[in-house]
Amino acid sequence: MTKALPNKSLVLYADDDPDDLDLVKEAFSIYAYAVDLKTFKDGVELLKEVSTMDPYSPLPCLIILDINMPRMNGKEVLHRLRNMRGYENVPIVLFSTSTLPSEREFARSFGAGFITKPLYTEQIHLLIEQMLDHCSDELQERLKRKR
């Protein structure tokens, strides 16, 4: 029996700060028709989810990682993801309070984006759009049609 492909793109997000999790969940809710956001309270949980995913299901269209997290920081999670089969080119964004160029450079060296957490409402929407820019053309086309 063949399995139908999900009609939503999957986005994974790990952050130990519940306020930031809520903020991003709320911001992504306007894209709920096209994007399924799954959140994790740290990177270890996200890695566990990724490693137990059905190998025949589509890969996440985007993975968002906070940097400062307990158990394993976002940079280490990024490193591990890049060494996982199939995840070499999955779009990943480090989403942090940091503005340090060294952190941005680290993200770049692993083929990831870097976005500093917002300070006010308009920034939130702009930054979520920047995140979704990393997703497939197909998803962006879908979002564009809806706007």
Added chain:
Amino acid sequence: MASEVKVQHLNFAVQTLTKAIVMTKKVIGIQEFKNLPERQQLDLLHQEGVHVGKRMVGDNTVILYQFSGFYVEVLYKSYRKEVEKITISKDVAIIHPYLDQIAVRDLDKDENTD
């Protein structure tokens, strides 16, 4: 003994933040920053501010940044959405409520570099 540890933490935090000050590109004086419109202050913090820590004051979230040799504390009415008040200060005492966060974060960094 406890106060000795606290002073060590404070010194460590000040050293860490001093390094961060050197790393901020644009030098804007405290008075110049105070005169900017709120939105511009927030944009500058977003681009170049160094996040020091976060705490709760009642139901409100407060985030402290270091920027260009001084500190900026943002009190939110609604977290990361609506700002209630911005406090700008050169007084290092403003970091006291955040000391534990700085110490823990830097200890984590030391562990990660081993």
